[in-house]
Amino acid sequence: MIVVSGSSRHTLPLVIKLPPLLSLSVMPIPNFAASAYRHIERLNPSRLNDFMPLYLQQQPVGWVTPQFATELCRQREVFQLRTARSPYGHALWLEEDFATPTALTHWLDQLNSELIDAGLFSHTTGEYYPLGPRRSLPVGLIDRACVARYGIRSYGQHLNGYVIDDSGNMSMWIAKRDNNRFHEPGKLDQLVAGGVPAQISLAQNLLKESQEEASIPAELVRQAKAVGTISYCAATEGGLKPDLIFNYDLQLPQHFTPHNNDGEVERFMLLPIAEVAERVRDTDQFKHNCNLVIIDFLLRHGLLSDEEELYPELVSGLHPALP
Amino acid sequence: MIVVSGSSRHTLPLVIKLPPLLSLSVMPIPNFAASAYRHIERLNPSRLNDFMPLYLQQQPVGWVTPQFATELCRQREVFQLRTARSPYGHALWLEEDFATPTALTHWLDQLNSELIDAGLFSHTTGEYYPLGPRRSLPVGLIDRACVARYGIRSYGQHLNGYVIDDSGNMSMWIAKRDNNRFHEPGKLDQLVAGGVPAQISLAQNLLKESQEEASIPAELVRQAKAVGTISYCAATEGGLKPDLIFNYDLQLPQHFTPHNNDGEVERFMLLPIAEVAERVRDTDQFKHNCNLVIIDFLLRHGLLSDEEELYPELVSGLHPALP
Numbered sequence: 001m002i003v004v005s006g007s008s009r010h011t012l013p014l015v016i017k018l019p020p021l022l023s024l025s026v027m028p029i030p031n032f033a034a035s036a037y038r039h040i041e042r043l044n045p046s047r048l049n050d051f052m053p054l055y056l057q058q059q060p061v062g063w064v065t066p067q068f069a070t071e072l073c074r075q076r077e078v079f080q081l082r083t084a085r086s087p088y089g090h091a092l093w094l095e096e097d098f099a100t101p102t103a104l105t106h107w108l109d110q111l112n113s114e115l116i117d118a119g120l121f122s123h124t125t126g127e128y129y130p131l132g133p134r135r136s137l138p139v140g141l142i143d144r145a146c147v148a149r150y151g152i153r154s155y156g157q158h159l160n161g162y163v164i165d166d167s168g169n170m171s172m173w174i175a176k177r178d179n180n181r182f183h184e185p186g187k188l189d190q191l192v193a194g195g196v197p198a199q200i201s202l203a204q205n206l207l208k209e210s211q212e213e214a215s216i217p218a219e220l221v222r223q224a225k226a227v228g229t230i231s232y233c234a235a236t237e238g239g240l241k242p243d244l245i246f247n248y249d250l251q252l253p254q255h256f257t258p259h260n261n262d263g264e265v266e267r268f269m270l271l272p273i274a275e276v277a278e279r280v281r282d283t284d285q286f287k288h289n290c291n292l293v294i295i296d297f298l299l300r301h302g303l304l305s306d307e308e309e310l311y312p313e314l315v316s317g318l319h320p321a322l323p
Numbered sequence: 324m325i326v327v328s329g330s331s332r333h334t335l336p337l338v339i340k341l342p343p344l345l346s347l348s349v350m351p352i353p354n355f356a357a358s359a360y361r362h363i364e365r366l367n368p369s370r371l372n373d374f375m376p377l378y379l380q381q382q383p384v385g386w387v388t389p390q391f392a393t394e395l396c397r398q399r400e401v402f403q404l405r406t407a408r409s410p411y412g413h414a415l416w417l418e419e420d421f422a423t424p425t426a427l428t429h430w431l432d433q434l435n436s437e438l439i440d441a442g443l444f445s446h447t448t449g450e451y452y453p454l455g456p457r458r459s460l461p462v463g464l465i466d467r468a469c470v471a472r473y474g475i476r477s478y479g480q481h482l483n484g485y486v487i488d489d490s491g492n493m494s495m496w497i498a499k500r501d502n503n504r505f506h507e508p509g510k511l512d513q514l515v516a517g518g519v520p521a522q523i524s525l526a527q528n529l530l531k532e533s534q535e536e537a538s539i540p541a542e543l544v545r546q547a548k549a550v551g552t553i554s555y556c557a558a559t560e561g562g563l564k565p566d567l568i569f570n571y572d573l574q575l576p577q578h579f580t581p582h583n584n585d586g587e588v589e590r591f592m593l594l595p596i597a598e599v600a601e602r603v604r605d606t607d608q609f610k611h612n613c614n615l616v617i618i619d620f621l622l623r624h625g626l627l628s629d630e631e632e633l634y635p636e637l638v639s640g641l642h643p644a645l646p
Contacts, residue, residue, distance in 0.1 A: 135635070136632065201630060202629045202630060203629070203630060225625020226628065226634075227623055227625055228622045228623065228638045229635055229638045231639065244635060246629055299550060299551045300550055300623045301548070301550075302549060304549060306569055307524060307526060309459065311549075312458070312552055312569075315552045315642075316552060316554065316642050316644075319638075319639050319641070319642035320644065321639075321643065
């Protein structure tokens, strides 16, 4: 047994008696892969033709439309268009060295404030996302509301909350998003899902979101398992979203009932896992990226058939290389 | 409950009593991601500079070295070099339409037989792999022994056989490859691992390999869960290997002991999962691609810490886009 000291999740070794052989009363979801593959396609356009790369201190950090590139060049002389081996034939370069990440952050804050005055954004959030390939060592921070315009990676955490009853049947807690939410109102969602701003640990953010969104006690949240990521690169009206989502599984006690604290969830439903899978396969009821998180869950729990057409493509499609 | 008819695995609905909340007595493996990432790097060179794409009937199907391309052009006039947007600047085109997959297969057999006479291969196996992006709908077949020379995708299946004891401790069955094996003799391996030739279903091949390699009864093999794929693109002395491995998890009863039937395994060991992880992290005892299968297993079972440096890169690195 390995005991890790200093971890904020898993603070106690858990030793619980298990039966020697476990099996669930679920069978592979039929005719799943070929139908569900549309969710991968929707979030990963085959070409990035509408966008050009944005370079910052010689590193590619994002993707912008030609229109937005023109606006940025108009606003600051240090932005320059250069020819490049990009789908568009051009790249946008920011020709300035910033002494510290804080200096770059302030400079971008000022720029974005002027762009709001010019009508290009509606607002800022005061919540920041990291710039650059490493979330833990950013070259600067940028307001969350502006991330897609610059085509900068945003980070999320999604928690699959599931229950196994005494007969071995698996169900999953599903949230219905409030109809007043700005993004994808009324859509179905994971039990807990949210962005991970800069400068907070994944464990701390999961704890915070789980309490705000679903009132899950801290000692339960700490049992959640980090089970990998999904990624996608969606071309949206608001810009490019090359996003990375950290996935978690949490098996909940049968007597636990979530309730929402922040007004973002209309109600929670406990649905049999087969019904969850069928809604992903047959409908567009889920928020786009939630479909990918559920496909990953079904896959990891052995509920997809390896004999189906597009099984390899569906599985690989959860992890496209981000530009 | 979903019941699928006609599936060769999962022929009976399994309804087994489970406790309402399961937890294993394992904690995240410490300091894993940054160290284990070397296995991803070794199997995925950052550039394909030593290879050029091979086009067959206008479709890219493989990657060849300039030396091998020259040999092929010498052997058959229908091979031609063309300039292309490849790392090498050239592509090798096969300028011939074959009426049927069988016609292409026979043509390649004849060609490879001549290349053996010319000393470029040592032998053929009589076992065939599919050509083209779809395993189930190949444009032709090619002998397994020649696959890497042409840089054609090969397919494998790896089965993680694990045990959970009455105290909730997880162990994994590990094979030690026989010292007389041609590829990676004496290395550690999954309980069952093998190639998937063309024209056999994944389920049938898993059944066959599980019985030959580890004497696992058919009724146990059918409980194995298809839990996804790993891929890699290794540049080896024998050529390029852009391979796809289908992964399976099988929880075995405590009283089961594997034994080998085909002489390919020297012995089997039941190791605590933490020790398996530590060998992946700290040593190169495992056959190269087995490390990736175990990393995927640890990830799916929540045994990697999401707070570690390179956790996102390690996870995404299990699924590079294949050329």
